[in-house]
Amino acid sequence: MATSALELSDVDAYYGDSHVLQGVTLRLGQGRLLGLLGRNGAGKTTCMNVTVGLLPPRRGGVLVFGEEVARLRPEQIALRGVALVPQGRRVFRSLTVRENLMVAARRPVNGGAAAWTLDTVYAMFPRLEERKAQMAAYLSGGEQQMLAIGRALMSNPRVLLMDEPSEGLAPQIVADVMATIRKLKASGLSIVLVEQNPQLVFEIADDIVILNTGRVAVAAPAAEVAGGAVDLGQHLGVF
Template sequence: MLATDALALAGVDAYYGDSWILQGVSFRLGEGRLLGLLGRNGAGKTTCMNVAVGLLPPRRGSVRVFGDETSRLAPEQIALRGVALVPQGRRVFRSLSVRENLVVAARKPVGGGAAAWSLDTVYAMFPRLDERKHQMAAHLSGGEQQMLAIGRALMSNPRVLLMDEPSEGLAPQIVADVMATVRKLKESGLSIVLVEQNPKLVFDVADDIVILDTGRVAVAATTAEVEHGVDLGQHLGVF
């Protein structure tokens, strides 16, 4: 764990019941960097996210957030240390309005200070949410629900943002909008882990790449090193 690591997994083993999903997984997210986490379906990407936010405690190994051990903390305690998740499938609160979805997640930044994210700043990032703030989340389009899921995570004023398949099921133009948002968040200095099936989306924005293969880290390198020296067909089934 380096002083500039925003998030670090070290030797993590994780199980669902008797199924050994993560096998000695280690990777580091540098402060202010974007790490792309790639792998085939079932490789363990979402499990890594669940471990990082405390939804699945590791059987072995450690998780640290800015140097603090978090692997035995409850999800709400990890959230208070500045970790937020944009979950796969969006999982907005469908019976609440857009505004209520955002307000329920509001939290002050770790260490106090001025909040970078509020209703006003989220609405500025996503004007469509401002237009629909009184609408029930269940009635939003898929793209709008993804905007809301990202906005809800930002309302917690995180230091580390974990994004699990944010482009899943979205039309190409909406995917482009979501990735433009990811780029803006990276430029703001947020430390981000981006889980994606589409490596091209990740290579466009990531500083570093980790590729999982059946629960193990197969590749951990900078994006440039992966693009020029890794056989993606071997690990991802793409060329």
């Protein structure tokens, strides 16, 4: 079997005494998009935090292209090619658009030519080039989401984690964001997409994992889940 881009193996994670992830195992294939679904509080963001090192697992492993990273610091995991587009965007509001992008700039893990530079990010998001000298605090929600994605890309990741990228955005902006994710997937980037709207995920994902109260309830191809083989009402509260 080919090496996974990302694998969580039997992960237990806690916030204080609260056992949030319970034996979670999931696999992201190289060049594929994994949709991570679940109700609020199911453990989706916790999976992201464990992957990038913000919350060390109590038990289990995290592999990035076959390398164990579960006990590394966040900056060490980032250097191995993992980038996060966090929920709520979290741009640096007191920095300009250009400064937000440059603070994340990093060479690719393999030392080759950088696929993502200011020029290539601006080409994907022309609005950011128009606003490059503007403070991020004054961008619209959609522009801040573009900036959050662009900032993650500037690290030239091999694995991109996206936590609720459509949250709080107008429908047309959501469509633009999803179109961007399609382009990133087509470029060969390995992506984990967390979303509250399952239909958005079904349209773009190769594989689906559904979490329910901290455990993996479903792990299946997206076409199978979208085709009705899974009772979404049971796990997501939607029909």
